Amino acid sequence: MAEDFIEPASEEVDRLFSRLDKDAKQGGYNLNPDADFVRGLVKGLLINERRYGYRACPCRLASGVKAEDLDLICPCDYRDADMTEFGACYCALYVSKAVMKGDQELSSIPERRLPPEERERLRQKQNASAEVLGADIAEVAFKLSLPVWRCTVCGYLCAREGPPEVCPICKVGKERFERFI
Amino acid sequence: MNFEHVAGKDKGKISLFALSTCIWCKKTRELLSSMGVAFDYIYVDLLKGEERAEAVAAVKKYNPSLSFPTLVIGEKSIVGLKEKEIKEALG
Numbered sequence: 061m062a063e064d065f066i067e068p069a070s071e072e073v074d075r076l077f078s079r080l081d082k083d084a085k086q087g088g089y090n091l092n093p094d095a096d097f098v099r100g101l102v103k104g105l106l107i108n109e110r111r112y113g114y115r116a117c118p119c120r121l122a123s124g125v126k127a128e129d130l131d132l133i134c135p136c137d138y139r140d141a142d143m144t145e146f147g148a149c150y151c152a153l154y155v156s157k158a159v160m161k162g163d164q165e166l167s168s169i170p171e172r173r174l175p176p177e178e179r180e181r182l183r184q185k186q187n188a189s190a191e192v193l194g195a196d197i198a199e200v201a202f203k204l205s206l207p208v209w210r211c212t213v214c215g216y217l218c219a220r221e222g223p224p225e226v227c228p229i230c231k232v233g234k235e236r237f238e239r240f241i
Numbered sequence: 242m243n244f245e246h247v248a249g250k251d252k253g254k255i256s257l258f259a260l261s262t263c264i265w266c267k268k269t270r271e272l273l274s275s276m277g278v279a280f281d282y283i284y285v286d287l288l289k290g291e292e293r294a295e296a297v298a299a300v301k302k303y304n305p306s307l308s309f310p311t312l313v314i315g316e317k318s319i320v321g322l323k324e325k326e327i328k329e330a331l332g
Contacts, residue, residue: 063287097264104262111286118262121286121297121307151264168265168321171308175301 068106077102080153087214087229089135090160092152101153105134119151120173131173135230137212138172200241210240242296244281247274252331255280258300258311261287265322266310272324273312278331285309 077098084091092098104118116122117132131137139149146169147159158164174182197207209223210216214230223237244256247270257273259266261284273280285296297307303318304311312319314330 100264100267104264107262119260119265119309121260121309168323170321171306173306173308175305175307 063107063111065107065110068103068110072106073099073102076106083231084154087231089154089230090157092148092155093160098153101151117151120171130235131212133232133236135213135232136173137236140214142169142172197239197241204241207239208241209237212236212238242283242292242299244283247280247282249274249277249279252278253315254313255331256313257282258296258309258313259284260309263309269310269312269322269327272322272327276328276331 077095080102081091092101101118105115108114108116108118108122112122112124112126112129114122114126114129115134116129117134117136120132120136122129122132126133134151135154136149139154142149143154143156146167147156147164148154148166148169150169150171150173152166152169155166156164159166173179204219206219206221208217208219211223211227211230211232213232213236214227216227216229217240218224223234225234226232227236255273255278257266257269257280259270259282270282283296285293285300288296300309300311301307303313304320306320308320310320310322312327317330319326319330
């Protein structure tokens with residue numbers, strides 16, 4: 061079961077750890093206060109980056125096809141909802157203020173991502189309704205000077221010609237944005 | 242499927258489907274080891290092709306969400322690190 065890449069060195073793990081920590085604080089998020097736990101997850105992210113070419117959630121099985129896995133690239137599309145409901149994201153890299161302060165204990169979190177078949181059904185349904193939605197958006201957008209883009213990870217909205225290269229709040233790439241209005 | 246075997250007290254067939262990068266999976270493995278029970282584990286993310294498809298199908302049978310860790314004790318499955326449930330099941 062050997063892999064054809066070199067294991068991330070501890071310096072590389074530390075570098076990404078401090079960057080994620082800085083980005084999290086800047087956007088109003090918190091990393092899990094258990095540093096060893098976070099180091100383990102950060103190493104997993106680096107392994108997945110080598111393995112798949114993107115930082116898939118270390119606690120989920122990535123397909124290896126980026127377009128199918130956009131929702132589970134860290135930070136994932138489910139982070140904020142899980143933090144609100146359970147105090148942490150699925151892998152517990154990010155935690156709520158209550159967990160951070162020790163007021164709330166972490167427990168096992170159920171998977172919010174739909175099972176593969178249901179995900180596919182939802183994708184087909186979305187594609188089918190995209191045209192209708194597109195027409196609706198066009199009608200509203202006609203009255204706006206610019207379209208509005210929504211970050212699917214943190215909900216950040218901005219009005220501009222296209223989505224930003226990087227979300228200024230949660231730092232995900234522009235491929236994680238959807239046309240909102 | 243090529244499971245890795247961990248020796249210990251025989252409590253029937255115990256299979257742990259895990260991911261090598263997942264910390265909750267690691268903690269589940271450590272819990273089983275600390276309990277001293279014999280079990281088999283497999284890292285599904287390290288499998289390729291047919292072997293991976295076979296493991297994915299096996300996990301889905303017990304856990305349609307295809308999430309990890311999925312622990313199968315006899316015919317019962319426990320999804321996620323649920324320490325109390327695991328300890329009860331393996332009394």
